[in-house]
Amino acid sequence: MKDLNIQELERRFQEKIDNDIKIEPRDWMPEEYRQTLIRQISQHAHSEIVGMLPEGNWITRAPNLRRKAVLLAKVQDEAGHGLYLYSAVETLGADREQTIDDLHTGKAKYSSIFNYPTTSWADMGAIGWLVDGAAIMNQVPLCRCSYGPYARAMVRVCKEESFHQRQGFEIISLLAQGTPEQKEMAQDALNRFWWPALMMFGPNDAESPNTLQSMKWKIKRLTNDELRQQFVDVTVPQAHMIGLTIPDKDLKFNEETGHYDFGVIDWAEFWEVVKGNGPCNKERVDARRKAKEDGQWVRDAAMAYAEKRKIQKAS
Amino acid sequence: METKEALFEYVLRIGDDSLILGHRVSEWCGHGPILEEDIALTNIALDLIGQATNLLDYAGQLEGKGRDGDALAFLRYDREYKNLLLVEQTNGDFGKTILRQFLFDAYRTLLLTRLSKSTDEQLSAIAVKSLKETKYHLKHSSEWVIRLGDGTEDSHSRIQSSLDALWKYTDEIFFANEVDALLEKEGIIPSMEGIKNEWTFFVSDIFAEAGLVIPTNNWKQEGGRTGRHTEHLGYLLAELQYMQRAYPDMKW
Amino acid sequence: MSNKEWPLWEVFIRSKQGLNHKHVGSLRAADSKMAVENARDVYTRRSEGISIWVVESNNVFASDPSEADSLFEPADSKAYRHPLFYDVPDGISHM
Ligand SMILES: [Fe+2]
Numbered sequence: 001m002k003d004l005n006i007q008e009l010e011r012r013f014q015e016k017i018d019n020d021i022k023i024e025p026r027d028w029m030p031e032e033y034r035q036t037l038i039r040q041i042s043q044h045a046h047s048e049i050v051g052m053l054p055e056g057n058w059i060t061r062a063p064n065l066r067r068k069a070v071l072l073a074k075v076q077d078e079a080g081h082g083l084y085l086y087s088a089v090e091t092l093g094a095d096r097e098q099t100i101d102d103l104h105t106g107k108a109k110y111s112s113i114f115n116y117p118t119t120s121w122a123d124m125g126a127i128g129w130l131v132d133g134a135a136i137m138n139q140v141p142l143c144r145c146s147y148g149p150y151a152r153a154m155v156r157v158c159k160e161e162s163f164h165q166r167q168g169f170e171i172i173s174l175l176a177q178g179t180p181e182q183k184e185m186a187q188d189a190l191n192r193f194w195w196p197a198l199m200m201f202g203p204n205d206a207e208s209p210n211t212l213q214s215m216k217w218k219i220k221r222l223t224n225d226e227l228r229q230q231f232v233d234v235t236v237p238q239a240h241m242i243g244l245t246i247p248d249k250d251l252k253f254n255e256e257t258g259h260y261d262f263g264v265i266d267w268a269e270f271w272e273v274v275k276g277n278g279p280c281n282k283e284r285v286d287a288r289r290k291a292k293e294d295g296q297w298v299r300d301a302a303m304a305y306a307e308k309r310k311i312q313k314a315s
Numbered sequence: 316m317e318t319k320e321a322l323f324e325y326v327l328r329i330g331d332d333s334l335i336l337g338h339r340v341s342e343w344c345g346h347g348p349i350l351e352e353d354i355a356l357t358n359i360a361l362d363l364i365g366q367a368t369n370l371l372d373y374a375g376q377l378e379g380k381g382r383d384g385d386a387l388a389f390l391r392y393d394r395e396y397k398n399l400l401l402v403e404q405t406n407g408d409f410g411k412t413i414l415r416q417f418l419f420d421a422y423r424t425l426l427l428t429r430l431s432k433s434t435d436e437q438l439s440a441i442a443v444k445s446l447k448e449t450k451y452h453l454k455h456s457s458e459w460v461i462r463l464g465d466g467t468e469d470s471h472s473r474i475q476s477s478l479d480a481l482w483k484y485t486d487e488i489f490f491a492n493e494v495d496a497l498l499e500k501e502g503i504i505p506s507m508e509g510i511k512n513e514w515t516f517f518v519s520d521i522f523a524e525a526g527l528v529i530p531t532n533n534w535k536q537e538g539g540r541t542g543r544h545t546e547h548l549g550y551l552l553a554e555l556q557y558m559q560r561a562y563p564d565m566k567w
Numbered sequence: 568m569s570n571k572e573w574p575l576w577e578v579f580i581r582s583k584q585g586l587n588h589k590h591v592g593s594l595r596a597a598d599s600k601m602a603v604e605n606a607r608d609v610y611t612r613r614s615e616g617i618s619i620w621v622v623e624s625n626n627v628f629a630s631d632p633s634e635a636d637s638l639f640e641p642a643d644s645k646a647y648r649h650p651l652f653y654d655v656p657d658g659i660s661h662m
Pocket residue numbers: 048077078081157161
């Protein structure tokens with residue numbers, strides 16, 4: 001049993017995946033599969049955690065008590081999502097704090113959308129509507145991902161996400177139907193977040209060399225361009241309904257394909273932001289690093305206390 | 316003074332405590348010492364904002380001038396806020412936040428336990444609901460006070476200095492004036508004397524377990540209950556009220 | 568600075584009275600008390616539970632998946648452990 005050669009193990013592994021049998025933590029898996037998952041899930045986890053910051057920015061300035069509570073609960077959920085995902089990463093033998101340190105040193109990436117600033121209250125609407133909307137589109141197929149712990153974490157996450165998008169849409173549609181100042185605020189937020197939201201799905205399929213392998217392993221179920229198109233198709237009518245204009249003069253419904261055609265994404269900007277040159281990259285990572293460093297004495301104290309108690313109990 | 320007027324003033328005080336402390340704790344969201352604790356702190360902030368909403372809505376009702384919880388939370392001047400000075404103090408490090416929370420939770424648990432039996436039905440209903448949350452906050456904060464006090468040398472000295480800094484705001488917790496006298500007579504609120512004794516016992520116990528020493532300095536600060544605040548409140552209100560002040564009379 | 572991380576705990580939640588505790592994920596905590604409280608805040612924010620168990624992850628011992636054949640397949644051939652293996656004559660009830 002134990003001395004199966006690697007080709008045979010790989011064959012059985014792929015057979016399981018082809019038959020939609022989930023891979024569980026202690027099952028044999030190719031090293032590249034493990035590494036790809038560790039990278040993908042921890043990146044996803046970092047995105048949830050860094051994603052707390054742009055919205056966290058408005059918690060103390062929320063315009064009324066209901067909005068304050070909703071925003072707090074929403075940002076808290078993102079912390080939860082990060083935690084579920086780190087929890088999935090740890091089943092692969094990676095260490096959570098190690099992967100977090102990779103984020104802090106700039107080695108690990110996270111979704112580039114969170115490197116854009118939130119400068120008005122309407123951004124809370126735009127983020128919930130567009131960013132969580134795009135995230136849901138990405139995440140729903142991941143509930144069927146081949147790796148059990150990741151798929152289960154995504155099921156939990158997706159259940160919680162649906163309120164995020166709704167609260168965002170509620171905020172922005174209220175503004176879109178509000179006073180001229182509010183309407184302007186809403187349109188401005190859409191203008192700033194539309195293109196970065198489209199970039200959330202990642203480079204075009206032709207520029208995304210790992211997609212093929214990831215699809216074969218079923219840790220990705222739809223391509224970047226497929227997901228992006230889906231997103232445009234559902235979001236454009238929503239914008240029209242609340243009277244906002246999508247900032248894309250090439251946007252047009254294509255009767256033949258039944259999809260919206262849209263303009264060319266500024267990939268130069270995308271890669272610059274990924275590289276660290278976005279408007280808030282430094283602020284975001286610094287804030288996370290500071291939280292960890294400032295918390296060191298707290299974590300040490302709790303550990304020291306727990307150890308003292310253990311010794312006390314034993315004697 | 317009429318009972319209703321006194322009750323308005325009283326509910327405003329405890330509502331403002333929740334509002335201002337909830338605001339402070341919410342500042343931690345996204346910056347906690349570890350993810351799990353970030354989530355725990357946000358839960359506490361959410362509970363406090365919820366309590367503030369219930370209490371300030373009720374205060375608005377008692378006032379009868381058409382102001383709701385939001386109007387009271389966002390559109391008063393600093394002198395009209397009646398929260399304790401303790402709760403408006405800045406977060407400082409995690410130890411200071413926890414200690415501030417602990418001093419408050421211990422008082423608030425004792426208060427809500429008694430308010431649950433208030434002759435004022437609505438106040439008693441709010442107290443019953445809030446008490447469940449607050450008991451949990453107290454469990455959380457007192458465990459952390461002990462951990463930090465009896466953790467490392469560093470954590471011990473940090474939380475001891477927070478205790479030294481915050482102790483002067485604890486006397487005000489038991490502030491009482493004619494408002495309290497009137498409401499107490501009608502069985503709407505409990506006597507502060509009983510609460511003070513129990514509070515002192517309770518916190519001394521926890522501090523003893525944590526190895527912390529209560530400062531002997533007896534010169535105390537007060538003023539919050541009558542609207543005289545520390546410098547910190549102004550900045551807090553500038554953020555809290557920003558949207559309502561910059562864009563008056565709009566729906567959000 | 569000890570730089571020693573908080574241990575990992577596995578979390579089990581009973582979603583309602585009458586059901587088993589079910590594994591929901593893991594988290595970090597310095598001690599068991601904290602682990603239960605963190606589990607409450609992380610995994611029951613939407614009333615998903617009424618009871619929590621936490622077990623330090625390094626106290627969980629698992630079967631080896633590469634031995635799954637010899638551990639679990641032998642049971643497959645013992646259909647006589649299942650009630651449907653047996654014919655019950657028509658007219659017999661309550662069995
Ligand atoms: Fe999320």
